[in-house]
Amino acid sequence: MEKKVRVRFAPSPTGGLHLGGMRTVLYNYLFAKQNKGDFILRIEDTDQSRFVTGAERYIFDCLKWAGLEPDESPIHRGNYGPYRQSERKEIYRKYAEQLVADGFAYYAFDTPEELEKMRQDFKTGKNPSPQYDHELRNKMKNSLTLGEDEVRRFISEEIPYVIRIKMPEKELVSFNDMIRGEIHFDTSLVDDKVLLKADGMPTYHLAVVVDDYLMKITHAFRGEEWLSSAPVHILLWKYLGWKKEMPQWAHLPLILGPNGKLSKRDGAQFGFPVFAMNWNDPKNGEMTEGFKEKGFLPEAFINFLALLGWNDGTEQEIFTKEELIQRFSMERVHSGGAKFDYEKAKWFNHEWIKRKESQDLKPAVRNILVEKSIAEIDDQLLDKVISLVKDRCTLLTDFYDQSVFFFRTPDQYDLTSVQPKWGESKKLFFSEIIRNYELNTDWSATVLETNFKEIAAANKIKPGEVLSTFRIMLVGGKFGPGVFDIAAILGKDNTIQRIKKALTIF
RNA sequence: GGCCUGUUCGUCUAAGUGGCGAGGACGCAAGAUUUUCAUUCUUGAAACAUGGGUUCAAAUCCCGUACAGGCUACCA
Structure with missing residues (x-):
């Protein structure tokens, strides 16, 4: 099985x-x-x-x-x-001690200062960072260099110590990475990593293999930065006698x-x-x-x-x-x-927004609008608005800019786009629009559009000349969905009111 | 310095075990549609790090070089 x-x-x-x-x-x-x-x-x-x-x-x-x-x-x-590993603290020491007993690890009594001194003393141009390895450990204060009695004394005197893995002098450690294939390490180049710290906590190296074993992990995926310490972990699996249970590794780029x-x-x-x-x-x-x-x-x-x-x-x-x-x-x-x-991440977001039903977008969009203090958002209105503007939203936060004008009458207008073409004839045109729209019983985008164009023709105005002005009246600027779609959603009263307001400002 | 891992358009990548005029996507540029903006559509520019081999044939296999990244703690 x-x-x-x-x-x-x-x-x-x-x-x-x-x-x-x-x-x-x-x-x-x-x-x-x-x-x-x-x-x-x-x-x-x-x-x-x-x-x-x-x-x-x-x-x-x-x-x-x-x-x-x-x-x-x-x-x-x-x-x-x-x-939580902090709650598993008691578990790890047993295994660390077991490794010592089996000769795969040892106690080290070097103080942080001594370690620092060692790094200074052995530092050379060729080797800027000396390791606590199979050679150097013979020059340090540990259960390999100290006599048995001394080690026992140190421990009974509660002199702080760590437990380090004893890397083999010369051994080839290999494993098969699911992404990279066969990877080999020469143990003579790997240092004696600390397994159990002086405070009794394990380091990552010990904890990861003990916990992966105890938790019956079958596949271990982690970042590439762990690749160089993989030989320590492989050896630990072996030394603890769990080699057959070792998970398959994959080191992610x-x-x-x-x-x-x-x-x-x-x-x-x-x-x-x-x-x-x-x-x-x-x-x-x-x-x-x-x-x-x-x-x-x-x-x-x-x-x-x-x-x-x-x-x-x-x-x-x-x-x-x-x-x-x-x-x-x-x-x-x-x-x-x-x-x-x-840029590509944003493209993915845009694609997802376009694909999603406005229903599914609604909660997030509502939050964004509420955060911008747009209260009282009618559910049905929001539905219509979202499906109308979602194509032009790359980020959810864009929904604000793309739809504020449905909820608030603009208080700022892109006047530079209006004024050069503004004049009596245009004013007249829009008053006629108001009159016409007021009588309108079918408030749909298509009807509004045909009426708009008919009135323009009657006044000998090209629709293009007044369309963008109409947009600015409703929206404030030159953006957003089709003007008549906007007007249709805004409703009769609101639309006419906005035209009237704009007329006083332009 | 040592060890380990990588290296295809600017970016993410494709091309099961060698046969491509090296494909797609983002971005970029041009055009069309939309009498705004965005969407959509069409087109275009753009890459096999490098030097040697092996072979009829190499992006694909081998070796070297360069470059990039990671690790080199009683941090993960």
């Missing part, structure tokens, strides 16, 4: 969730759903000095907004908890900003979001804008994220979540890093 697929996303709650993290979530989610497996969210909060209040909550909010909710997590329950690795600075600098949702940093009060607040639809967000490094081999670009679940495959993920293109 095949093992049930279980994947996990394991962020550390230290700040905003950026594009790369969200894409890792997405790929995990798609893979899990495609294989009828479980998607687990595990909080990697082993570094207590980096704790940020609200960061965990924020992660959940982002996943919920994007529609990528986990099956198991600190707040979704599950049978493999707890799902990085998402790059305009110049190198995507950073939140890029957002501020280039005017696009990098986080899924607004992130308020409690430490400095700074707010970083998110895709949600910028006006992105979750469907579009997921869609462009999925295509950033993956495609199904066809020329299709617009995918629903269901289609993505069906078509996704890790093997088709491109191995090179991808530079994020905000």
